[in-house]
Amino acid sequence: MKNTFILLQIYIKHKRIFFLMISLLTIQACSTKKNTVVTRSFHNLTSYYNVYYNGNEAFINGVKKIDKSFKDNYSLILPIFKYSNSEITRGSFGEMNRAIEKGSKCIQKHSIRVKPKRKDAKKQSQKDKDFYNQNEFVKWIDDSYLLIGKAHFYKHDFYAAIETFNYLIREYRSKPIKYDAYLWLSRTYIEMGKFDQALEFLSKFESEKNLVPEPLLGEVALTNADIRMKQKQYESAIPFLIQGIDYTSDKKKKARYTYILAQLYQRNDEKNKAFEAFGKVIDQNPNYEMTFNARINRASIFNASAADSGPLKKELNKMLRDEKNIDFRDQIYYALGKIALNESRNNEAIDFFLESARVSTVNTNQKSVSYLAAADLFFEQPEYRKAQAYYDSAVAILSSDYPDYAALKTKNKNLNALVTNLLVIEEQDSLQRIAALPDAERNALIDKLIAQIIDKEMEAKAAKAKQQQEMAFLQQQGNTMRNEGGGAWYFYNPAMLSMGQQEFKTRWGDRKLEDNWRRKNKATGDFGDALANETTETDNAKSKMSNKTRDYYLVDLPLTDSAIKVSNAKIEQAYFNMATLYKDKFYDFGLSIDGYLNLLKKYPDTGHKLISYYNLYKLYFLTKNYNQAEVYKNRVINEFPNSEYAKVLGNPEYFKELEKIDNQVKFMYQATYKYFINNNCNEVHYNYQYVDSAFSESTLLPKFALLSHLCVGHTGDTLALKNLLTSFVTRFAGKEEVVYANEVLAALERKPREVILEEVEPVFGSELAEVSAIDSADLAIYKVDLSQPHYYMVVVANQKVSANLVQFRVQNFNIDYYDFLNFEVENQLLSADYSLVMVKLFKNRNMANNYYESVRIAGDVLSDFDDDSYRDFIISTDNLKTFLEDKNVLKYQKFFDNNYLKK
Known part of the structure; x- marks a missing residue:
């Protein structure tokens, strides 16, 4: 007790000295200019708890926000990582900026790079030497650089991320953290589409696998799977994904990766493995939506020959009756359709697919897939008209990232052309049949049609009146409920909410909650369509008539010899078009043969006789009906002896001789x-x-x-x-x-x-050049309007440069320098000799000109092509229309030089 009292007296007497000593020690520890045990310990402690910890927590919260915002599209193969969507990651920018700020502050305030005092060299161990030779002496600094790089990555600021990760690799080449930098650098290059560079860094994990920290091995495997999936190398992604699953301990992630594995097996047509993998997903008990989709997919790939489908169908029908599955009924019916299809009950499968589309509420992806499944079956039968209707419905709402979307769009376009010609034949046949009727009978038919129209209008008016009554009733009920509800907020009042939903459906139908939900069709047309749609259509005489008068219908009828001739010409052309479409687009040789034979039978003097004979010869030859092939071969030679076709059929070496002559010329x-x-x-x-x-x-x-x-x-x-x-x-x-x-x-x-004709230079290849006589009068077709939206355009000579190659390079350039602007790049033929590569759309001339200059400065887009193989410029929307009509590259080149380059 006495000793304690004495110590207390000493403390009271000298407390100022104690405080001064503690302050001096603290100031000395805060310094980053000295490297001692005290300074290192102080900064290791404060850098983590004062700065790095907060930055890392912000980063983790940002990643969680992305995870929460991300909505999986189960009609596509799920992505392994959720950071590719820039729209989703934008919501985490606040957290990522905070992570960058804290990481930078940690480096600025706590980094110690000055060397500590050396011991006697003779007394230094290797450990001491390694410690002395390092560049940084605070252990959280390298983690801060990694944090900054990852935050830039999630912000899609890829160049800043690359710079940070490269710095980490240079500065910490002997530290394990360099492998984290390799991993994130490879992911950065993957997101930029630079797969070769990404694979180069991923290969380091293989060559140095004994040195790689074990916690990274799973992430490396998943990244290897990701790069292959992004290149659509699904089969080669499977072993890496399996390895990644084995290293994953997080149950939620493990279920997700297993689901993706099942999808890859399914795409690779390994149905048994897919069935087993989907079963594992169900066993892992993930969220309801994933479990549901796993059950649905498992049912859709069920092997009918290996087991009884009864239990599966029973399970699906039970799911149909469950109220919480009301928005999932479309997927359940789709799965039932797949089971029916696997059991070769195609008509029943079609019914299920169409029912799936009918009951679809919010899942437009499933609706499009169901339409597509029905369309495929109709196409196989073949019932092309029904197939066209459902392909049309599918493509209208199908997401553009759906597998083989471009091929589906092309098939739909071909079917539209086929059905258009079918309708022409039916319409013209009907019109001719009605035109041939006696006047009284024809008028009676028209009057009956008019009466039907009037009846339908009356029914529509009655239905509208009923709808208005229902709306008034709902409004009255709403007022009553508002009075009874004591002012309860709308979204807390179930009755009001239900009425609001009903009113919305009455007005809008079932619409998915998304941007631009009011727009029925959010798909955009291609470059040519956009220009064509800007032209206005003139009203014809029929549009000014009432559809309740006889004249409205008589206008279309071929009542004169000249009108019948025009009608027959339409039918003749439609028969030819159909037969050619069957042959070239659908490879339906039987229907193509029928089409050409019908054409020749109905119109024996058709202008398409020669090509029809030749095509019949080829079709019969392909179908191994050699006798009929010989018949049409002889008809070509005998009836059209001077034609190219006759020369080809009469001389098998004709094309070789023609090519030899062509090369000579x-x-x-x-x-x-x-x-x-x-x-x-x-x-x-x-x-x-x-x-x-x-x-x-x-x-x-x-x-x-x-x-x-x-x-x-x-x-x-x-x-x-x-x-x-x-x-x-x-x-x-x-x-x-x-x-x-x-x-x-x-x-x-x-x-x-x-006129000076002596100065003629080659433009593209062996083409002729501009004549200096072209003056301002030639350029009057173009107008200067620098405020209009502009395109960047490259015109290439087809014989010298591939338009596809130019398009590829421009797309890569955009990814490297303008990824955030999402420019569209397209190419199209200008003529037989020239193609266009277009970049759209710039708000005005200044923005387009900046892009034009960037292409030239970058030098990796066009610089290695010969000057006479391409021309590039910027062009306004109005001038583009003129250019596409005029097709004179030199004329616009001169206009561009005068009005853009000299500005």
């Missing part, structure tokens, strides 16, 4: 063009005359002729040049060279003395 044209450039006009004239007499069918003949005529201009005889070019335009009407000839003629009309 091409070689001669290249020489002739050089003669033209060097003003050696005698050789130009001679070669043109030779080709004209020996190879008059050559597609290059117009080019020879044009060079020869332009050589006449070199003599200064503009009158002779005008006469030659006028004859050229008549002789080669429709050829691309005529456009150029007309430009020269127009220039000669305006300023004949100023």
Whole structure:
């Protein structure tokens, strides 16, 4: 007790000194300029609890927010990771920014890079040397860099993430954390679509597998699976996914990865393995939606030959009766349809698929898949008209990321064309049949149709009145409930909520809760459609008539000989189109043969006789009906002896000989063009005359002729040049060279003395170049409006550059530099010789010009193509329409140079 009292007296007497000593020690510990046990211990402690911990918690909360916001689409293969969707990750930017801020603060306030005092070199152990040689002495600094990099990654700020991860690898090459950096760097490159670079870093885990920290092995395996799935290499992703599942201890994630594995087996047509994997998902008891979809998929891949489907169907029917599955009935009916299909009960399967689509409420993905399943079965039967109707319904609501979406859209387009021709035949046959009736009988038929229309209108009015009464009743009930409810908030009042839902359905039908829900069809058309839709349609005479008058119906009837002739021409063309579609698009050779035979029987003098004969020859040959093939081969040779088809059938070597001649003419044209450039006009004239007499069918003949005529201009005889070019335009009407000839003629009309023909440069390959006579009058078709939306456009010469390659490079450029703007890149043919690659859409000229300059500065898009193989510019929406009609690249090039580059 006495000692304690003495110590207390000493403390009271010297407490200022004690406080001063503690303060000095704290200040010394705070310093990052000294590297001692005290400073290291202080900063290791405070860097974690004061800064890093808070930043890491913010990052974890951001990831949780993404996980919570992400909505799985079970009609597609689920993604392994949920960070690819930039719309979803945007919601976590606040947390990610906080993580970056805290990580940066940790580095700035707590990093110690100064070396500690060395011991005597003789007394240093290897451990001491390694400690001294490290670049950083606070253990949470490298974690802070990793945290910053991951936060940038989740923000889709990929270049900042790459820079951070590369710094980690350089600075901590001897530390295990470099493997974390390798992992996240590979994920960054995967998200950028740079798969080769990603695989390069993933390969390091294989070459250094003994050094990789074990907790990372599962993540590495999952990343290997992810990169293969993103490249649609589903089969090779399976072993990596299995490995990732084995390393995963989190039950929720394990169930998800197992579900994805089942989907991969299902896509790979390994039904037994898929069935087993879906069963494992159910056993792991994940959330209700995943369990439900696992049950549905398990039922849909049931092997009818291996077991009885009774228990499965019983389970599905029980699920149908469960009230909580009301929004899942579409999937249940779809699964029942798949079971019926597996048991070869196709008609029953169709009924289930259509019922699935009918009862669908909020799941538009399932509705589209159900329509698609029914359409596929109708297509196989084949019932093309029904198939078209359901493909049409499916494609209208199908997500563009659905597997083989482009192929489905093409099939639908072909079916639309087929059904359009079927309808033409039916409509024209019906119109001709009605037109052939006596007047009294025809009028009675029309009057009956009018009466039906009036009855339907009356029914519609009655239904509308009833609906209005119901709405008034609902409103009255709502007022009563509001009074009785004591002002309860709408969403806490079940009765009011139910009425609101009913009113919504009455007005809008079943709509999914999503952006732009009011829009019935949110799909956008392609580049050509967008331009076409801007044109207005004129009203025809029929649109001004009432559909309750006889004249409305008589207008369509072919009541005169000329009208019947037009009607027959439509039917004839439709028969030919249908037969060709069956052959080329659907490979239905039987229906194609029937189509051509019907055409020849109904219209024996058809203008399509030759091609029909030739196609019948090929079709019979393909179906091994060699006798009939010989019949139509002989008809081609005997009835059309001078045709290309007769030459082909009569001489099997015809095409080889034609190709040899074509190569010879091409070689001669290249020489002739050089003669033209060097003003050696005698050789130009001679070669043109030779080709004209020996190879008059050559597609290059117009080019020879044009060079020869332009050589006449070199003599200064503009009158002779005008006469030659006028004859050229008549002789080669429709050829691309005529456009150029007309430009020269127009220039000669305006300023004949100023036309300079000596300076002709190649534009693309062996094409002719701009004539300097083109002046401002030629460019009047284009208007300057810099405020309009603009496109970036590359025109390529098909013989020199692949438009697909240019499109690929432009898309990669956009991913690298403009990923956040989601530009659309398309390519289309401008003519037989040129293609367009388009980037859309820029708000105005300035934004488009910035992009144009960026392409040129980057240098990795077009720089390695020859200058004469492409042209690139920006163009306004109005001028684009004009350009697509005019198709003259040089004319717009000059307009662009004058009005954009000189600004």
